[in-house]
Amino acid sequence: VTQPTVSRALRDDPRVAPKTAARIKEAALRLGYVPHSAARSLVTKRSGNVAVLVAELNNPFYPELLEVLHSELDSLGLHAVLLSERIQTMGESVVSLLRSELVDGAIVATATLDAKTEVLLREQLGSIVLLIRDVPGSGRDAVVADNAGGAALAARHLLELGHRRIASITGPPDTWTARERAEGFERELERSGLRSSTTHGDYSHDAGYKGCLDLLAADSPPTAIFCGNDVIALGALDAARATGVEVPSQLSIVGFDDIALAGWESFRLTTVRQPLPEMARRAARILAATIEGKEPAGERLVLPTELVVRASTAAPS
């Protein structure tokens, strides 16, 4: 039995006799033989790796995403090569990575994405799927949540509770998600002739904390705050607690994402849920399909969001 036969047997090529195949597999297992991946990649022009770009692992949202993404990729026979460096340096290494064909494609799941990395996307570097965030007009496949719609749900919720002095602490204004959420929120408020006083910050606990302190120190502080994501919201909640402001009786807080923490007893945060597992799954599949040769459709998949009402919101006193 020769080498090519082994190769075929191990890949379940039907052209090999069932019993020889069985014998070969048994022997491979016994000898601990596994095909050399680099040699295989060299000839198949496929590595079976995909790059997963996540910038802010400190936001619990990303690990949650990563977990699903990873297991989905795995079930598609793909390995996740992690890239989470600071954005600034990312662009170049991603290009190299993709060009070096170490990875067959990439899932870009960074909230922020600067000009440099934009460029990388424009050069047609094979298979790329944007996850969580979109780059309008990039012509790339994208899987995102209905950020504007979700934010509108949050706005309506606060309005229905009777809030009129409403503030918001958004994410970085140069991020697509932050803009979408802010716009969706404002649009809904405008329908009631209202506007929110808006603070910008990054997607961090600290930004929420400081932002909330500022808002509470104002002359007529808001009775409700809409936050750009859950981590900001939890920061705001902490700030309220630190200054003795009771939530939700004196202050309502709404987040975005519905990370696991949001449901913890200490927080019970009202928030907008993104269908994270579904999003990750879709992104992985689209990428896999693109890698398989299906050409990218430049399709935008917008999945619905959902308001999860917990204990951080109530009618203003």
Added chain:
Amino acid sequence: VTQPTVSRALRDDPRVAPKTAARIKEAALRLGYVPHSAARSLVTKRSGNVAVLVAELNNPFYPELLEVLHSELDSLGLHAVLLSERIQTMGESVVSLLRSELVDGAIVATATLDAKTEVLLREQLGSIVLLIRDVPGSGRDAVVADNAGGAALAARHLLELGHRRIASITGPPDTWTARERAEGFERELERSGLRSSTTHGDYSHDAGYKGCLDLLAADSPPTAIFCGNDVIALGALDAARATGVEVPSQLSIVGFDDIALAGWESFRLTTVRQPLPEMARRAARILAATIEGKEPAGERLVLPTELVVRASTAAPS
């Protein structure tokens, strides 16, 4: 100028003339040429990838670890291939991965590690470094924190505050970290002739929550609880809050790890800090050295832990 010259120039081989090298690099950049990684691996017998095994991404500790690990590996010219599947299925795929030479080595940073994966370690699969957890007698390089010592610090702290009815909620008894911490804690209590009533659970918020409820429901509930890690501690804290038990006045809680959350205003958890960045850095370097041919020393690097006193501990009332 021929192909091998290009190869040499791009690898900064000194045997190529500085000005030709410059010209070649310029051209490569202009043409967007990057060496094909699979072809390179095939001949160098080195992929530049390392597997990073983390099982519980839902524990914020791991993302924090991953972040440092990733950036450290990156600066060593290595890529992190993520493996975070459920342990059960992990063993086999890891073996394949290592054998297929897709990765040059692995960093095993899973708290839990079952028999099957033990086997994988015993077979001498090239370079492996254990991080966070040790497998005593495995002869593997390991970078761990002084778990027993840290737990002892926690015990002493509680004793000095005057606690006598002390409980602990440990991690899974089949994990090395949980055992080390529990033993270190008990040993210190014994020096004062005390013992803690111990509950076992997994390393989850839920386990802490339920464990704490159980302890509080006892006839003479403890005045202090030592938890196997921060996530458990936060769960316990949540349980205390849910039942109206004031922390720290009625109940002191100590965690382990010092994850970012522990410092948040809502928690201000007293905990034992592991020198996470240092640990990750060391592990990455040891692995890199091993990959470079330095044979594994089977060295155990035990880094010191430190008690971080915040607002979840006080003298019993």
Added chain:
DNA sequence: CTGTTAGCGCCTTCAT
């Protein structure tokens, strides 16, 4: 200093 010649381990025609 640069070019020439092999060969890494596998998959893919093509022939048996």
Added chain:
DNA sequence: ATGAAGGCGCTAACAG
């Protein structure tokens, strides 16, 4: 249903 050649893109030895 299996075996025999060729080549994927690169690096490593050896010339020149």
